[in-house]
């Protein structure tokens with residue numbers, strides 16, 4: 001039985017519209033915010049999606065800025081801000097993954113404008129008050145209420161185009177939010193419930209998508225799971241896993257979702273040694289122990305399992321371990337530099353975690 005101790009549930013402030021074809025509600029949602037003109041943001045790769053939204057908005061569109069890139073560099077934000085200020089827009093619509101949603105957050109926190117996020121990956125930036133920005137090669141992450149989008153439209157059809165490899169790594173990125181929510185220093189029973197529900201939905205949906213990426217029911221189920229994981233990320237103090245991903249992604253420019261996918265079994269296994277009861281939902285759902293269960297699930301999905309395959313050399317592991325212990329996040333299990341170096345070695349080799 002779960003012990004009901006003191007906790008704070010900060011609440012969920014974003015309005016969420018979920019379902020197939022919900023993108024058609026975008027004009028209504030701009031009006032619902034009391035706004036009249038939106039600048040639409042995307043990456044270059046998703047320019048067509050942004051133009052499609054702009055066309056749906058008609059007179060409510062102030063144009064498209066399709067220059068979002070990974071890690072929200074401040075130079076791109078400054079460029080987008082100039083366009084935003086000239087465009088006459090009074091709100092933002094961001095369609096894409098964490099990179100595009102990050103750009104909207106960066107503009108919103110500087111101007112106070114409202115944002116509508118339309119996520120097309122499972123990364124989970126849309127429900128959070130977190131912004132990571134890169135300035136002169138250094139990524140700095142902060143939290144502030146002005147960063148969180150006011151409205152999120154989940155159109156389950158928009159994930160149909162996600163290639164299978166990215167579907168799997170992006171979902172494992174989301175599962176990492178759930179796993180760290182379970183043992184977060186500010187964990188609460190609602191987050192535990194959402195994490196359990198999300199992992200069950202991913203466990204059911206991802207194997208279907210591996211063979212049938214166009215399966216709409218599985219897409220809807222996995223995006224529902226991703227929504228829950230995004231709420232968890234926005235409510236929880238992240239720990240060792242997110243710290244390592246930030247260190248490695250920031251320093252060695254490894255792909256964001258792949259880095260999460262590779263490290264998750266190792267960080268979960270490491271922490272499960274000290275808090276097996278908190279991570280019990282992970283082993284209940286994925287089998288074996290948390291680390292082994294997640295590693296076997298990731299392997300079954302064909303996700304990457306080795307840091308050596310995403311551009312890290314073995315000597316980079318020394319640097320990463322050193323940075324990780326300099327300003328650690330709170331974590332349920334104490335660790336020193338050697339612990340982290342050993343964990344990274346296993347993740348670099350793609351070894352099955354011991355626990």
Ligand code: NAD
Pocket residue numbers: 043045046069070071072096097098099100102120121122123124125126128129130131132158159160161162163170233256257
């Ligand atoms: P991404 O946004 O960089 O997208 C990767 C590529 O996939 C882009 O070219 C994008 O246009 C394309 N893409 C997106 N959706 C697609 C679809 N449905 N079909 C085909 N292509 C599609 O990747 P991401 O993993 O979503 O986001 C990573 C970034 O988000 C990182 O910078 C990370 O730090 C940030 N992030 C922030 C938070 C937060 O709370 N602040 C949370 C998670 C991630």
